[in-house]
Amino acid sequence: MLAALVSLPVWGDASTMRILVEFIALLGLAQMWNLLAGYAGLVSIGQQAYVGLGGYALIVLADDLGANPFLAVPLAGLVTAALSLPTAALVFRFRGGYFAVGTWAIAEVYRLLIANTPALGRGSGRTLKAVFPLARESREVTTYLLALAIGVTTLIAVYLVLRSRHGLGLMAIRDSEPGSETLGIDVFRTKLAVYVGVAFGTGVTGALIYLNLLRISPDAAFSINWTAYPIFIAVIGGLGTLEGPLVGTALFFLVREGLSDHGAWYMILLGALAVGVMLVYPRGLWGLVASRWDLHVFPIQRRVRR
Amino acid sequence: MTVAWVDTIVQGLLLGGLYALFATGLSLIFGVMRIVNLAHGDLSILAAFLAVVAVESLGLHPFVALVLVVPLMAALGYGLQTLVLNRLLGQGILPPILVTFGLSIIIQNALLEVFSADSRRLNPGGIETASVALGGQLAVGWLPLITLAVAVAILVGLQALIGRLAVGRAFRATSDDQEAAELMGIDNRRLYGLAMALSLGIVAVAGVFLGIRTTFTFASGPDRLLFAFEAVIIGGLGSLWGTLVGGAVLGVAQTVGAKLSPGWGVLTGHLVFLAVLLLRPQGLFAKARRVA
Amino acid sequence: MSLLQVLRLSAFYGSFQALFDVSLEAAEGETIAVIGANGAGKTTCLRAIAGVLPVPAETVRFAGDLVGGRPAHDLVARGVVMVPEGRRIFPSLTVEENLRVGAYRDRPGPWTLARVYDLFPVLAERRHQPGPNLSGGEQQMLAIGRGLMANPRLLLVDEISLGLAPVVVRGLYRVLRTIAAEGTTTLVVDQDVSQIMELAQRVYCFRKGVVSLEGRPADLTRARLAAAYFGM
Numbered sequence: 001m002l003a004a005l006v007s008l009p010v011w012g013d014a015s016t017m018r019i020l021v022e023f024i025a026l027l028g029l030a031q032m033w034n035l036l037a038g039y040a041g042l043v044s045i046g047q048q049a050y051v052g053l054g055g056y057a058l059i060v061l062a063d064d065l066g067a068n069p070f071l072a073v074p075l076a077g078l079v080t081a082a083l084s085l086p087t088a089a090l091v092f093r094f095r096g097g098y099f100a101v102g103t104w105a106i107a108e109v110y111r112l113l114i115a116n117t118p119a120l121g122r123g124s125g126r127t128l129k130a131v132f133p134l135a136r137e138s139r140e141v142t143t144y145l146l147a148l149a150i151g152v153t154t155l156i157a158v159y160l161v162l163r164s165r166h167g168l169g170l171m172a173i174r175d176s177e178p179g180s181e182t183l184g185i186d187v188f189r190t191k192l193a194v195y196v197g198v199a200f201g202t203g204v205t206g207a208l209i210y211l212n213l214l215r216i217s218p219d220a221a222f223s224i225n226w227t228a229y230p231i232f233i234a235v236i237g238g239l240g241t242l243e244g245p246l247v248g249t250a251l252f253f254l255v256r257e258g259l260s261d262h263g264a265w266y267m268i269l270l271g272a273l274a275v276g277v278m279l280v281y282p283r284g285l286w287g288l289v290a291s292r293w294d295l296h297v298f299p300i301q302r303r304v305r306r
Numbered sequence: 307m308t309v310a311w312v313d314t315i316v317q318g319l320l321l322g323g324l325y326a327l328f329a330t331g332l333s334l335i336f337g338v339m340r341i342v343n344l345a346h347g348d349l350s351i352l353a354a355f356l357a358v359v360a361v362e363s364l365g366l367h368p369f370v371a372l373v374l375v376v377p378l379m380a381a382l383g384y385g386l387q388t389l390v391l392n393r394l395l396g397q398g399i400l401p402p403i404l405v406t407f408g409l410s411i412i413i414q415n416a417l418l419e420v421f422s423a424d425s426r427r428l429n430p431g432g433i434e435t436a437s438v439a440l441g442g443q444l445a446v447g448w449l450p451l452i453t454l455a456v457a458v459a460i461l462v463g464l465q466a467l468i469g470r471l472a473v474g475r476a477f478r479a480t481s482d483d484q485e486a487a488e489l490m491g492i493d494n495r496r497l498y499g500l501a502m503a504l505s506l507g508i509v510a511v512a513g514v515f516l517g518i519r520t521t522f523t524f525a526s527g528p529d530r531l532l533f534a535f536e537a538v539i540i541g542g543l544g545s546l547w548g549t550l551v552g553g554a555v556l557g558v559a560q561t562v563g564a565k566l567s568p569g570w571g572v573l574t575g576h577l578v579f580l581a582v583l584l585l586r587p588q589g590l591f592a593k594a595r596r597v598a
Numbered sequence: 599m600s601l602l603q604v605l606r607l608s609a610f611y612g613s614f615q616a617l618f619d620v621s622l623e624a625a626e627g628e629t630i631a632v633i634g635a636n637g638a639g640k641t642t643c644l645r646a647i648a649g650v651l652p653v654p655a656e657t658v659r660f661a662g663d664l665v666g667g668r669p670a671h672d673l674v675a676r677g678v679v680m681v682p683e684g685r686r687i688f689p690s691l692t693v694e695e696n697l698r699v700g701a702y703r704d705r706p707g708p709w710t711l712a713r714v715y716d717l718f719p720v721l722a723e724r725r726h727q728p729g730p731n732l733s734g735g736e737q738q739m740l741a742i743g744r745g746l747m748a749n750p751r752l753l754l755v756d757e758i759s760l761g762l763a764p765v766v767v768r769g770l771y772r773v774l775r776t777i778a779a780e781g782t783t784t785l786v787v788d789q790d791v792s793q794i795m796e797l798a799q800r801v802y803c804f805r806k807g808v809v810s811l812e813g814r815p816a817d818l819t820r821a822r823l824a825a826a827y828f829g830m
Contacts, residue, residue: 043403045344090580093587096399097342099536100407102583105576108532112573224528226440228411235404264415271412278401278408472702478690479699485650486686491674491703491748 005148009141012121017144021212022150023249028205029160029230030197030237030245037231037239039162039170040194043096045227049087049110050199052221054206056120059216062130069130070146073207080203084196092192095144104224111222125217128210143211150208154201159242161197170194174240195303236277238284247286309443311565316446318561322554323454324519327512328534329541329549330461331505336542338477338501341391341402345410347530349506350513352413353379354522357514358426368428368518376510383506389498395495410527417524428517453515457550459506465546477501529572538577542589551590555582600659601626601783602647602752607657607666609642616642620808624752624785624800629778631794631815632787634804635827640787641683643804644754647785648680649673654727660752675703677751683760683787685741694725696740698746707749708780714743717773736764743775752783759790771797791823805829 008017029047037043057076062069087106094102097278115123131139161167169190172180181187210216227272229252230245252270259266277284283291332346343349353375360371386409394401430449437445445589468474476497488494516522516530533556541552556575563574582589602624609617612774617639624630632640645651646660649670658666660678670680688696697711715722718739724732732740745753759767771793778784778797788794794817795801800805803811803826811818811826 027388039398043400045403045407090492090583091568095581096340097336097344097403098539100344100403101342104528104578105532105536109573109576109580111575112569116569116573142422228407231404231407239400264419267415268412268419271408271415275405275408275412278405279390282397282401331605453743472698475691475695475699477700478695479688482688483686485670486688487680487699488650488688489648489674489680489682490699490744491671493669493671494701 002152006145009144014137014140016152017283018212019145021144023253024147024293025205025209025212026229026233026252027151027245027249028154028208029202029226030233030249031154032201032205034234034239034241034245035158035161035228036194036198036243037203038234039167039174040191041174042191042195043100044103045100045224045231046091046105046107047198047202048222048224048226049103050080050084050202051206051209051226052107052110052114052216052218053083055205055210055216055221056114058207058210059126059128060120062128063126066130069128069131069211070142072130073146073150073211074204076207077200077204080103080206081196084199087199088192089109089193089230092188092195103160105226107222108211111218115218121217125215125219128214128216131211131214146211147208150204162242166190166193166259228267232274234284235274236270236284238286238288238290239282241255241284241286241290243290244284244286247289248284251285314561314565315558316444317450318558320446320450320454321557321561322537322550322552323450323457323557324512324515324531325537325553325556326550327453327457327460327508327515327553328530329537329553330464331509331512332531332534333538333543333546333549334464334508335501335505336480336538339498340399342406342535343405343502343505344406344531345413345527346406346505346509346534348410348413348417348527349379349382349530350509350516351522351524351527352417353506353513354428354509355417355421355426355518355524356510357428358421361428368430368514371428372511372514376507379510380503380507383502383504384499386506387502388495391502391569395552403509410531413459414524414527423523423526425521425523426517428514428523429484430518432561434518446447449519453519455497456511456515457553460511461546461550464504464508467488468546473497473500533575536575538578540554540582545589545591548589548591555590563591599625601661602785603659604643605657605659607643607646607653609639609646609651609653610774611642616807617646620804620807620809622802622809622812625782626751626783627778627781628756628800629774629784629786629798631786631798631801632804633791633794633801633827634810635714636789637806638804639807641756641802644680644756644787644808645783647673647752648678648754650680657813667824671703674748675705677705677749678754679745679748679750679752680706681741681745681756681758683756685734685737687732687737687740687744689728689730692726692728693721693732693740696729696744697721697747700744701749703748705749709746711747714746717746717776718743735769736763738770739767739773742770742777746777750782753777755784755786758786758788759793767793791827803827 026183033047052075057079058072061067061075063186067075091099091102091106114120120126173187173190233248234245236251238244255266255269281288327428328350335341335343356375356378357368357371360366360374361368389400394405434449436448438448439445476492479490480494480497484494537552537556538549541548542554559578560571560575560578564571600623604620607617607620608615620643634640641721642651646653649668649672651822653665655664660676665673688699692700697714719762721740721743754779758770774784774786774797786794798815801813801815802809811822
């Protein structure tokens, strides 16, 4: 399957590539949010801050500082990760529901700060000019391959983290914070590490999104949808599983294709599905499948042999 | 020049009354149930739209429409809590956050579908422009004054309920120790329904007053939640009167900021909030033993 | 006849079994002692009776009804009132407010605020002070008074002497005698065996989740008690 994806530029068309880039981007956002909430227990509704910051970092790095626009994508992630540190210093003073609102307040601050900065294009935003010299086709293909690379790397990275010692620590924290502290796990540092790591991943994804879209504005880049979609995807697909976001993103695209003319209805449907899942079967679609047929595409459990 | 500044501050203080109304409902249910209702702002906008329907179809004055909208929203709150949110009790912090977030998105999009993206406003028949002179070139609008008076009245009423009535004791007991409260014969589930009904009733008042004061759309909800949240944090968790002060501080920050530069009103409020968070995270009047 | 019957109750915390087929009963007006070491299952049993622990309906019968698994507030309405382990006074409430909360269900009966203050004069002195200001013994008095305000038919007192000085405990047992004299059926859990044996008509000893001994205090020798308590 990977071979098919890699060779897509040869036999597929531009619109398919664009959709796949979008898919990978949404999947990435969902995986990041899933890691944060499903594993570290940090429910953020402010991840759009890092999407926007990643996008704007891309523009600044590529247009203003002359970096290669494709290399600027991971670099934008680093910038975003750096900014996540002072953000965490503020937001970690909260817990639970107040943490969630706090993350969103911070996202709003970033949005308003950028919307009031002339150099960043104020409310009307900016266009990524650094790619103009490139022929359209080669830009699209490179963007696609970059997206594929990011997508695969993210999947592998998340899988490895969860399988590692840190991953076990994460799941311990998720299951019981006081309990894991007595085991010597530094809860604060682990949570901070996840938060910054997720900010990096989200920032890279944000940069990728705007590399694909080419035009950025504060209202679009910091839209709550960049949090709402990943949340719905992760919840419906299955919180706290690796496969959940994959399933959820696929469902998301299906629903969107089906209801493409009725923008508000598909949000209502997704929202209702997410609410329904939390009420009726919190483990989500993949949870349902996995428990029925004991399936694991990405095995991260450890079994105790009797 | 100074009169203009005094006027700005007074406007901010009065705006604080409206913010306190929004904040009170939020902090009440957090105090009793430890839930942050992310649909809080959207529910107030729902109330405002319901008032629009009442005004347009029944020809009512917006203040009169309150008589219909408030009980309706209170009933909605009771139903929401007992039928939906109570089912998530004991499952941790994640489910209520996610469910109320989902509700927020659903409400916004439903309002968009039903009422379109047009901005609306409730017309109170002239009172919004009437003002009372305070002497020395300073004049204050009747509407903001009434809003503040209503906010204070509701706060006084709530304080009396919590402090003197059996149900208020039950709220405080449940907030202290849920299990021990059950041992007193308190049915927590019904109590939570009551708390949510109260919260939505108050937020309905806030929504209608907002709709009279300014235009609103289906998307106006989230900002209400944000300002309510900031007012609660600035004032300090666990203190009702702190919420009034928090609202006032936020209101003044926003009006002063807007006066300095039009795009900076809301942002100044956010920055003041962040400053309080940094320098005095427990808020100005913190009484609660627990942090959020 | 029997006001309370616990019938072959097995209780679990998750996958951990705390009670194995436990049965006990209390007739109307009796004072029952429940003793045993830490972790023996005494509190678990009381919690099951009080409605805090979900158990099958048929395992608890009160006043003729099968009430196992019903929520605690329902049990209070029926007259089953528990004074919980550790007192659990409401810190946000004053002494008087704590007492008033006990009367939330408004059950009719002889116990009023005035009578509780008669029973515990020190509470009357401190009526408007916040609950946490009280000493351990005073908080226990408050917890018992709060339970009385619900006019119980069955009063469950969990770990009455925990953390309290002997002289305070003696005072509390005097109070329990007064309550028992009113006709209230009482179930008292205590790790301190000496006082409770003088008060109770019958005693159950728990050990590792089972009833290891039951009978009248007069009929039980120290040796038998020690064996049942410690398993020697």
